[in-house]
Amino acid sequence: MNLSDILASQASLLKDASEALPHQFSQCTYNLGYIRQAVYLCKTCSHRRGICSACSIACHTDHEQLELFPKRRFRCDCPTSALAHPCALHRIGHGKEEENSLNEYGQNFDGVFCRCGREYDAEKEIETMIQCLACEDWYHESCLNLRERPSSRASSPDATEAAAVDDDAQSEASSSGLPPPLVAASAYDAFVCSACVLKIATLRRYAGTPGVLMVVRDTPEDAWKIIGRQADLDDVVDIGANPGKAETTAIGEKRPLGDSDQVPQQSKRSRADSVGTSNVVNDAANDEPPHPCLSPEPNILGQSVLSAAQAKRGEIATLGTGDVFLVGDWRKRWCRCKECLSSLQNHSYLLEEEETYEPPEDPDSNLSLEELGLRALQRLPREHTINSIHAFNQMRDQLMSHLRPFAEQDKEVTETDIRVFFEAKMAEKAEKKG
Ligand SMILES: [Zn+2]
Ligand SMILES: [Zn+2]
Ligand SMILES: [Zn+2]
Ligand SMILES: [Zn+2]
Ligand SMILES: [Zn+2]
Ligand SMILES: [Zn+2]
Known part of the structure; x- marks a missing residue:
């Protein structure tokens, strides 16, 4: 040769x-430590453990897996003694790394999702699921009262047939015959489940106020309605002393998500200016003079739904779940007074968008991950x-x-x-x- x-x-x-x-799935993320990354559950190896996307391909290819999507502060378990299966990508001599003591394994690591605790079955699940920003669990649209639970679920031959075709056909089939969700996916940027809202004081105070949508009803006989709509947000702007800026958006006009930051932010600024502080949006520096709380008047219905959810009375299901949907550029709208900020700071993703690890692109490949798809990869x-x-x-x-x-x-x-x-x-x- x-x-x-x-x-x-x-x-x-x-x-x-x-x-x-097409991506370089050639390196286990173990050495990157505890990061936010797509995590896979390998049902063949072990429950209550998670592996990185590279290991899901290289080490557990022919095992039964379930993608759990991003989980924060998670370190790959594949090279550790928690999994008996050898890691093909990260090796230390003949042994294995110590178990990851800081990983948290919620119910998703048992293959169970949502507050209803159903198992996920890719072949049968026809509902859209939404991930909570805070706990990163997944929720069924019907469990959030966004639409009726499809009655044809699982048992119906239609559903099985739909699942047998490819993904696109499946999602078409799932949405056909169903009314659109009460809150369209394009109408909000992030979702937080009620259990998490109850744990975060500032989020709880904002629930149901403009830009923090909730699905509620006044009595069990009434239809579900949405409080905290964008139109309410625009009303707030009209009150503010900045008429020149508010004119760009008519009340109720639908805007693309990324656009919606301007209005509330300016509203907050103008209100802040009127009380003599100009630096509200920046991190609260210690030498800054204390400023009054600018959080909106709590929404009464929203608060009572959350109290019911906390007390776990029957009202949880009847008047609302207490989940919230955060609209547009919501991170910029929080009040930054000492009290509000301190409750947000324990959850940094509420203040700043967090990074999610992605395998590096392979420059020699012009295929994207989306084009190929992990499933296609596993069929190789x-x-x-x-x-x-x-x-x-x-x-x-x-x-x-x-x-x-x-x-x-x-x-x-x-x-x-x-x-x-x-x-x-x-x-x-x-x-x-x-
Ligand atoms: Zn790994
Ligand atoms: Zn495995
Ligand atoms: Zn591995
Ligand atoms: Zn559910
Ligand atoms: Zn949650
Ligand atoms: Zn405040």
Whole structure:
């Protein structure tokens, strides 16, 4: 085998790997520690444990898995002694890392979701589910009173038939014949379940006020209605002393989500200016003079629904669940007085958008993850995928350590330098054979 053969075989190896993996699912996220990332439950290996997306592909390919979607402060369990199955991506000698003591395993890690505690079955579930921003559990639309529970659920042959076709067809089928949800997905930016609202004082105070939607009703005989609508938000602006800014949006006009920040923010600013502080939106610096609470008047119906939910009286289900939907650029609307801020600061995602880890893009691949899809990936001939990943990893890691000194000395890497690497590899192979 000569050099050009090796280069060619490396090239085809690279091509195979990148075709199989448009993202670089070649590195377990274990070393990144506790981060927000897509987590997978491997039902074959263990419940109450979670693995990263790379491990879900490389280490547990032929196992039964369930994607739990992003979970914050989570470290991959695959390379730890919590899972007997070996990790193909993160290795330390013959052993395993210690168990992750800081991971939290909610009911999703038992394959159970929502406050109704139903199991998720991809083949049968026809309801849209919504993730709580705070606890990151998933809720059925019907459990949030956004629409009736589809009666054809699970038992119906229609549902089974729909599930047998691809995802698009399935979601079409699930929405056909159903009324649109009471609150459209495009009408809000984030959802927080009532259990979480009850734990966060500021969120509880805002529930049902403009921009913090709730689905409620006055009596069990009434229809469900929404409080905290955008129109109410615009009313607030009209009260503010900033008529020039409010004109851009008519009351009740539908705006794209990303656009809706302007109005409330300006409203908050103008109110703040009138009491003599100009820096409300920034983090409360310690030397800033204390300013009065600017949170809106609590919504009476919203508060009573939440009290009922907390007391767990029958009213929970009858007058509302106490869940809230946060509209538009809601992070900018919180009052930042000492009291409001301190309750938000324990939940930093309420103040700043948090980062969710994504596997790095492979620059050589023009496929996106969406185009290929994890499911498609798992349908690939498994042996081929796994072998490619292993070989590709090994080769890339070796090449990287060969090239590291260049990076450290800020030296340019030439073609010869790379050639040296492959020549050494060739010699290695020849030695093994001889
Ligand atoms: Zn992993
Ligand atoms: Zn597994
Ligand atoms: Zn692994
Ligand atoms: Zn449910
Ligand atoms: Zn929650
Ligand atoms: Zn306040």
